[in-house]
Amino acid sequence: MEETVATTVRALLARADLHLRLALDETELEPGALDAPVRWVHNSDLADPTPFLSDALALMTTGSQFAGVDDPAVYDAYVRRLRERGVCALGFGTHVVAEGIPPLLVDACRVQRMPLFEVPYRTPFIAVARAHADAIAAQAYARRSWALAAQRAIALAALRPDGLAATLAELARQLDAWVGLFDAAGMLTREHPAGALDADTAATLADEVAVVLRRGARAGSAVRTGATPFTLQTLGRGGHLRGVIAIAAGELDQEGRGLVTSVIAMAGLALEQNEGLARARALPVGHGAVAAVGRSDPGPSRGARHVGRPPGLRRCSWR
Known part of the structure; x- marks a missing residue:
């Protein structure tokens, strides 16, 4: 198949216009974690947003649910719930509630091997969601174009x-x-x-x-x-x-x-x-149409007359 526009965590992080930064080393993640497909991008500051999430989703938060929380167990439970729900990456918007990503959240993501990235203040969450939606649309268009070209190639091959x-x-x-x-x-x-x-x-x-x-x-x-x-x-x-x-x-x-x-x-x-x-x-020769197809010279059919020149018409030539 032809390559299509990627809609993965890695592709999202590679968008230079978004200025996103991976907060963990890739070696600290599950193999292939950054190449996981992202179906959608959403944001929530709920302590437990999982009832409202779908799998293969990148979640973004400003961290207001962690204000004044310094218990590592709270962060661990939060990330574990996201992991079990099928969230493929977590983005943290900095300089909104916290100056940077809370170290306890970084540690929890490292333990759960959850991709964690920083969303700087100058990048609105809606811009990240819009960029991903555009990638999804481009991917769909590329697949439709491939399908049309492939169907045309198949039709020509059949000839x-x-x-x-x-x-x-x-x-x-x-x-x-x-x-x-x-x-x-x-x-x-x-x-x-x-x-x-x-x-x-x-x-x-x-x-x-x-x-x-x-x-x-x-x-x-x-x-x-x-x-x-x-x-x-x-x-x-x-x-x-x-x-x-x-x-x-x-x-x-x-x-x-x-x-x-x-x-x-x-x-x-x-x-x-x-x-x-x-x-x-x-079929043996003599079976109707098959017999006629099988003969190289079927000859005139029964009752046919030889059509020649009408009587009295002389052959002429053009000079």
Whole structure:
């Protein structure tokens, strides 16, 4: 997939116009804590704002709830509640209630490994929330643009001589993931890129596909073989499964799912048409239209008259 605008804690801290400063060393945080996605930015000075918060949220506070508090347990309990609620970062607005970030809050965040950053007085909380909202909007636009370009590339691939193989290869390229096609017997017939799966992963995946085919119902499912997540999508309709498409990817976003749905429809139709053509070619000569298609020179149909020059009309030439 193409890169999109990041909406992570690290991206928020990297905004030079906001002048935010990480109060802890990154080594004191959970691995990848700064790369956690931020769904929204909110502010509250409640001692316990967790009933009004959602997960993957960056919370900002001026610290008025800590005025006159010097008990480390209060700070520890506060940060622990935020951590358990799923808050991904805490911002402290300085020079409003306190000149700097209270050392006890810094210590509590260090113990809980919670990202803590300073929001200077010159940066309004609303500016931080606005910057994040703009990043979310830019990310959504980038994903829509990617989806349109990917759908166009898939449609062009379907027009190539081996449209099915080209479509699967294009899907693998767009998702930057391994894509495989299993037939109705559970055999891997196409994969892109070829040979990307090790033998154990390929064998385990084939077993999972066999289970899906035996179930006989059209459905999508997610499985994991070792450390690799796979998305399985059946092909076919009316209780007649024609195969399974496997994608080495976990949960896809809306645009990714839409692209996969298009490929599923194209692949299912292609396999259905191939089966119909194979059945038509298997019919003996003399079966109506199939016989006519099979003859290289069908000749005139019964009752047809030869149309020549009308009587008395002489051939003429232009000089």
